[in-house]
Amino acid sequence: MVVEATIAPSILSDDDSSKRRQIMDGAHRVFMEQGFDAASMNEIARVAGVSKGTLYVYFPDKSRLFEAIVEQDTLEQGKLAFNFDPAIPADKTLRDFGRAYIELLCRPGSGSSVRTVIGIAERMPELGRRFYENVIEHTFNTFADYLKARVKAGELVIDDCTLASPQFLMMCQATLFQPYIFQAKPAPSTAQIERVVESATKIFLKVYGAKAK
Template sequence: MPPTMSRGPGSDVLIDRSALPSEAGDAPARPEAGDTAKRRQIIDGARALFLERGFDSASMGEIARRAGVSKGTLYVYFENKEQLFCAIMDEERRTHLDRLGTLDPDRDTRETLIAFGRALVTFILKTKTVAAMRAAIAIAERMPEVGRAFYARGPATTISTMATYLDRKVAQGELVIADTRLAATQLLDLYQTSLVRPALFGLEPSDAEFDERVETVVTAGVDLFLRAHKAG
């Protein structure tokens, strides 16, 4: 028989119910999604295994062993690998936004955009974000819902944050932009040009040249963007 597929509570990924305990009494009620010690243990184990083995190669049993929990306990917190992957992405998104700081519309625009771009590119290249991007791309064709979830939790959130900032600058009369969401996407691409895409293929700036290279690319991107959209 084909697996029974449905959407998990609060999840945008399809779940294979046939892979789960068959009766409600097999596992206790699912705990709240708060960052409990056990949940943290599972997420850390899954993240390490995904980065080491890849998403497809990591089974729920292996995740349980790496996290130091029983398979039954694992299913109490997460119904499948896809849900675990999304939980990791949610955490990365929160960390990502915290590290980027605030886009303050009352500060100097050029300095603010350069600081944001520098923090964004450094975060992507100096954390495990590139590895997560590779993993999401690798499984997106076969599991498009996972790719969409990754995009929504990462790039789409950053685009929305930047678009909101640009809306404020347009309202202040400093920038002239017809479509701030499109402009936000273009600016974020300018930040990453010649840096992030090569990194996806293992070509990253050396530690010795990293800071200077990031500063050069980000500054050039911001100056180009402002020439196109500066009022007057």
């Protein structure tokens, strides 16, 4: 029916307010490109396609808008939904997870997010803390839980899974993430990722694998 089509949009527009979303989208782009201080409310309004005054209808001030953006990024990046299927052999899981982790870390936009948060962490430590806990540490913990399960299953022999988890993930980063975050090299290619993750996986299994005994 024709009428329905007309009504639809307003029904679809989530009540999280399309304007609010619109502002956050614009603010996200500007904040990520420029950082907190260099981003101007003027430009955010322009990019978001709203007037400056409207910004203040939805957010009390620049800091709070920024925090909302970072919080959103924190939640989104903290999701990293990986299916740790116990039926799949550990080596395959390590490889797949390692690759997914690095790809997440180095996908476009992710770097800006990390850079922006680190850049402001000195003056807004709360933001840094929450980002670390909900994104970085959360991933470490999720993976550590998987490892514990494998240990219990007798597939792995690990004394301290809470340490083993970041050991593996940090090895996966080797050569790849740091140049990316410092803008020294572009995001790594799939081949590069494969190679580094493969090496990390082998080391991990050699050290923590059950048959390694």
